[in-house]
Amino acid sequence: MSEPKAPRLTPLPEDQWTGEMREMFEPTIKTFGRVFNIFTTLGRHPKLLKRWMVFANHCLLKSSLTPRDRELVILRAGWLSHSEYEWAQHNRIGLEAGLSQEEIDRVKEGGDAAGWSDSEKALLVAVDEVLDKKNLSDTNWEALTAHYNEQQILDIIFTAGNYALLAMALNTLGVEVDDGV
Missing domain, CATH: 1.20.1290.10 (AhpD-like)
Known part of the structure; x- marks a missing residue:
C-alpha cells in the first residue's frame, strides 16, 4: 500500500472558512499565530471538525495526565x-x-x-x-x-x-x- 505523494484533501483556504470555524480556530491563532494543516484539512467537514475538536481538546489540554x-x-x-x-x-x-x-x-x-x-x-x-x-x-x-x-x-x-x-x-x-x- 502506498502513501499519498500529495495531499488527497488540501487545507481549506481561509476565504472559505465559516464564522463558526473562525471561532474554533481563534485560540490556535492567538497561541501559534496560525492554524495548522490538520484543522484546515478537517475543516472540509465542519460538523466533524467541531465534534472531534471537543474530544481532541480534552486529550491535549484538559486530561488528567501530566x-x-x-x-x-x-x-x-x-x-x-x-x-x-x-x-x-x-x-x-x-x-x-x-x-x-x-x-x-x-x-x-x-x-x-x-x-x-x-x-x-x-x-x-x-x-x-x-x-x-x-x-x-x-x-x-x-x-x-x-x-x-x-x-x-x-x-x-x-x-x-x-x-x-x-x-x-x-x-x-x-x-x-x-x-x-
Whole structure:
C-alpha cells in the first residue's frame, strides 16, 4: 500500500472558512499565530471538525495526565501509527512539556528501552497494547494502577486511541507537515 505523494484533501483556504470555524480556530491563532494543516484539512467537514475538536481538546489540554505523560502517549501512538505529521508536531510539544530530545527519540524503542521509570514503562507498554491488541494485559493493568488513578488510565487509553485515529486520517489524507515544524 502506498502513501499519498500529495495531499488527497488540501487545507481549506481561509476565504472559505465559516464564522463558526473562525471561532474554533481563534485560540490556535492567538497561541501559534496560525492554524495548522490538520484543522484546515478537517475543516472540509465542519460538523466533524467541531465534534472531534471537543474530544481532541480534552486529550491535549484538559486530561488528567501530566503534560509529560500525555506527550509520551501521543508520541508513542504517532510512532506506532507511522505518522510523520504527529511525530513532527509532538516532538516540539514534547520538548515544551519537559521531555528531552533523547527521551523523545527513545519513545521509538517503547517501554522496554533502558532509562524509563516504572510508571513511564507501564504507560508506554499500555499504548503498545491498546493499539496492537485493543486491550491491556493483566500484568500491565496492575503496573498502571500502581502509578495512575482511574481517570488517568482512561485518559491514557482514550489519548492513545485519539492519536491513532488522527494518524490514520493524517496518513490517508496526505496532510503535510506544517512549514516551520
